Structures are given as C-alpha cells and as structure tokens.
Amino acid sequence: MNIAQLLPYLGALVIAAILDIIANLFLAKSKGFKHISYGISAIIMILLAFSCLAYAVTALDLAVAYALWGAFGILGTSLAAWALFGQKIRPIGWLGIFTLIAGISLLHYSSM
Amino acid sequence: MTSNKIYWFFLFMSIGFEVTGTSIMKASQENWPVLGMGLMFILLALAYFTLSKAVLKLPVGVAFAYWEGLGLALITLISTMLLGEQMNSLKFLAICMLLCGTYMVNKGTEEGHVPDPGKNTAGSGAQISQAQNSQSKGGM
DSSP states (O other): OOHHHHHHHHHHHHHHHHHHHHHHHHHHHHTTTTSHHHHHHHHHHHHHHHHHHHHHTTTSOHHHHHHHHHHHHHHHHHHHHHHHHOOOOOHHHHHHHHHHHHHHHHHHHHTO | OGGGHHHHHHHHHHHHHHHHHHHHHHHTTTTOHHHHHHHHHHHHHHHHHHHHHHTTTSOHHHHHHHHHHHHHHHHHHHHHHTSOOOOOHHHHHHHHHHHHHHHHHHHHHOOTTSOOHHHHHHHHHHHHHHHHHHHHHHTO
16 A cells, blocks of 8 residues: 555544543542543543554554554654643653654554 | 552553543444444543552552653554554654653653652551552452
C-alpha cells in the first residue's frame, strides 16, 4: 500500500494518541478512582482510543501500529507541553524527539 | 520500600491486561470482531483501573516508561511469534529507535526528579493513608 492509502489509518492512530493523552490526564485526576467520574471518563476515552487503534490495525501490523501510537503520544505530549505550557525540554529530550521522528520514518520505509 | 511492591504488581498486571486485550482484538479481527472488541474493552478497563492504582505510589514517568517499553516489546514479540507478522532488521531497528526516543523524551522533560516539597507533602500523606486503607481492606 502506498502512503496515500494508509493516511486514514495513520489519522486514526493520531486520534487514538490524542484520546489517550486526554484519558491519562483524567486518570491522574481520578486519584486511583477516588473521583469516580474522572475515572469513568478516562475509561470511556480509552475505549474510544482503542476503537481507533482497532480500525488502524485492519490495515497496519499490530507491532507497527502500537509503536507508532506510542511515538505519536509522547511527541504530542512533549511538544504540546513545550508550546502551550512553556515546559523546558533538555537537550536529551530534543535528541529523543528527533530519534522518534527518524524511527517513525524508518518504520514506514521498512514496512512498505 | 516493601509497601511499594503491591504498586509494582498493579503496574505489571496492568501491562499484562493491556497487551492481552490488544492482541486478542487483533487476533480475532477477521473471524470474531465483536467478541474480540468486547474482550478488549473489558481487559482495557481492568488495565487502566490497575494503572490508576499503580500511579498512586509510583512516579507517573516511571510507570509510563515501563508501560511503553514492556508493552511495545511484548506486543512486538506476540505479533511476530503468534500473529505471523513480518519482522525484518530495519523494522526491528525502527522499533528500538522509538523505544530509545521515548526514554530520552521522558528523561528530557520530566520534572519529577526534584519534586516540589510543599506540593508533595500533603499529597503523599493522603496517598499513604489511602494505601494503608486499601491494603487492610484487601487483607494483605
């Protein structure tokens, strides 16, 4: 499959990663399910995220999709924290970001 | 430190649930998609419930790194050994790069190493008493 055909599936992975980030925020706020409404919201977000993942793996290998998802998630979290909340990224963090982008590109190249 | 063991147990249980759920979903996608999704939902709810318990005591950054690293390693193993997905050296290298990258980003952004003392005293006190509660309830 070429990259254009894969785009909807990659898009689903990006949405899954965003939902996962929101879910983790809610999960942290639930304080171990003490605040039950946050806990339930987190689980609903997670189920939606994994539904997107399920759609993505109709076309992608599970190992590839799972690795991409993790990378999108951490890229999104760190870049958003940097751009929106002014969190500092140390040099090793930037090196990590470039390693992730290189890894994602290599994963694409190697699985086509 | 022994009291932390239960939280590590929660973390590993959580990773186990998540990996099992995801693998079942993929394995059943062709023949029993609804059953597979249903099983995955149940296992994921368990996974995130136990994760929320684990991060009461373990640092979120550490829990996340284990989750990501172990989860990705297990998923890769299962998908190549049980689901018959192709693996080649480039793909393997790419997955290792994603793992290293995740680790470096965590290292490069976390503030957790030098926690704000004022903020943490109240929080950890509450967490400890809650931990004791749940342990006595569980009879452990």
